[in-house]
Amino acid sequence: MGxxxxxxxxxxxxxxxxxxxxxxxxxxxxxxxxxxxxGANAYKSIAARGSDYASEGQKKTLQKWFKKFGCHHCGSSKGKVIGDHMPPNKTAFGSGARAAANRGASTTRRVFNFIRGVPLQRFYPQCESCSALQSIAVRTGATKLVSHAVGVRYAVFAGAAVGVSTLHFGTIKTWVDDKVKRINGVVRA
Incomplete structure (x- = not known):
């Protein structure tokens, strides 16, 4: 069968x-x-002040985005929101202890971090399960992957569109060919 x-x-x-x-x-x-x-679902983020945790105001903003867009990794909007440092503290500062030592850092310490090349961090909304998985991944240096709930839903719709296009291919092809001819006529004129 060909x-x-x-x-x-x-x-x-x-x-x-x-x-x-x-x-x-x-x-x-x-x-x-x-x-x-x-994550692939990252829409919005807030500037993080070094390794400090998200403030109450930042948490409220992150919660609003979490409900609207979901976790920046998996897309889930269930549960409590976590203000996720990106890059993670251990990655940015070199160790968890250095990150903890930089919480509430003075201006001198922040200047030293800048000179040392510590990257600027941002908070993204994250769910608790991705946060726990991230903690393990960063601590062990392993790659941990999560699939996107949103992507799975979109894939179902994309599959349905392919199915419908197969059923009505002749009609759709005629319609598209007609539109292409009109566009080509306008472009050449």
């Missing part, structure tokens, strides 16, 4: 176009996120 290359290309195109439209152009949601890096 493979119709045009049909396969059409299915891939319809699936990718649907996924791109639903995920706002972020194809990174197809693959899992490493919890030691900024």
């Amino acid at each position: 493979v119709d290359e045009d049909e396969v290309a059409r299915d891939v195109g319809v699936g990718l176009a649907t996924f791109m439209a639903l995920s706002r152009g972020n194809l990174g949601r197809i693959l899992p996120s490493d919890v030691s890096r900024v």
